[in-house]
Amino acid sequence: MTDHVFGFDTLCLHSGQIPDSDTGSRAVPIYQTTSYVFDSPEDAASLFNLQTFGNVYSRISNPTVAVLEERVAALENGRAAVAVGSGMAAQMIALLNICEAGDEIVAAKTLYGGTHTQLNVNFRKLGINTIFVDSDDPENFARAITSKTKVLYAETLGNPSLNVLDIEAVSRIANQAGLPLFIDNTFASPYLCCPFEWGAAISLHSATKFLGGHGTTMGGVIVESGKFPWDNGHFPTMTMPSLGYHGVRFYETFGDFGFTMKCRMEGLRTFGPTLSPFNAFLLLQGVETLSLRMDRHCSNALAVARYLENHERIAWVNYPGLQNCSSYALGQKYLSKGAGAVLTFGIRGGAPAGQKFIESVQFLSHLANIGDAKSLVIHPASTTHRQLSEEEQIACGVPPDLIRLSVGLETLDDILWDIDQALSKSK
């Protein structure tokens, strides 16, 4: 006998929650508590020794947060997940799980500006050095790997350059070197792309974006495929007794969910960027409709991209769903259901015209986020990527005239109307 395999939409609604035996509550209960009573001193000792499964303190685990964790793990077809307070915390906890002073990371140079800064400035201060490479040629990752490299890091879709990563090719390079590939899958969401299908070891999310989907809540998720061989000799931190958790060997003890257990028991326990139960509840409400929203995001974004492509005021449009986009072929492979909500464009007249456009839109919201149900617009060079020099901005795929649009779920004609009226005022 084999178990029935449930579809994506069913998992969005059900994974991670069985109605509890006491109340039968159908909605996920919000366990707004810091701590949990022990049955006995012996039970407490077993819990602290990780000999039994249970909750001790909500910095480490919480039953509401756990529903979100399991649900995202299921949607990614992964083995396990751990949720944290933000997407930035997710990448920090995941990377520090296996990197220490003296180690190196090889990362795509087109990362989100905040991620670029975390690696290039803050991690460097900790003695962890990142080599940034042009990810459009996967061989650049291979050329940058040294004996100190611990992980390859990239985004499904670069932000905001929207270059699609050849995940399968980069995974192959990583696996040949005995290294895990970490993918930030935020822009695609688990609905549009499953990085594990192509060989990635870890998938990361800013749940703030499409998973939550309504611009209400910060959160991050780290998902583990369960397939990476952490005992291949490169990761003593996964196989040797943990100094931070009284000698537990995470890979030996927890096997294919050892990475997330280590994130939880070392990363969350000692660094502390916990997700609140209430925020997990709000994110779960978003996840329930993920596939419906992503389909509409994608169809609206493609229609907007095609409209802009033929608009006289537009100098260029970048959307992997457009046939003349350099990422179109990779997009067809990795994002077959749709190329996402985000597109970028430049207006004739450069940066000043772009500023005028942003001042002139009526209901497109000018703010620094993506993945809201509402349409969002921003000028990255003066906002999200402001910390970088102009050369660094261009290297990250942010020319001065670039405008980023996160296309929402409004009536398509209204989105096109607002763009058109703002373009006419941008002259």
Next chain:
Amino acid sequence: MTDIATLQRVLRTGKTIAVVGLSADWFRPSYFAAKFMQEHGYKIIPVNPKYDEILGEKCYPNLTAIPFPVDTVDVFRKSADALPIAKEAIAIGAKHLWLQIGVLNFEAEKLAQSAGLTVVMDRCVKIEYARLFGGLHWFGVNTKIVSARKQMAKP
């Protein structure tokens, strides 16, 4: 891959578990698993020639030395050792043979199955218990359980 219904049946009908290769070191996975099962109502019979007693239970040098019936034989030994252990499990009339994560022996599986035993291979008894009857879901593991019925009673 063993399906959920089979795993539930093995865990419900196998309340006496002989743990072959059980270590007395508290930080070893075999000790973790056996202690957990003991705390959840299972009778644990340690099988290891190196010890007299583990977890408060008399320890036996091998399966055939156990003077009472055993439901499940749980194996924490290298894969090659699984075949002679399977033969012993058949000899003592065990109902189930459970080979832990990383213990893969298809010959042992086939032999035990042909003798009427249910065989579970490359899985952890503690993890499967916690997956199916509660515990594992608290740590974000994908249990693959989809159900609108209230949480099932523990075995």
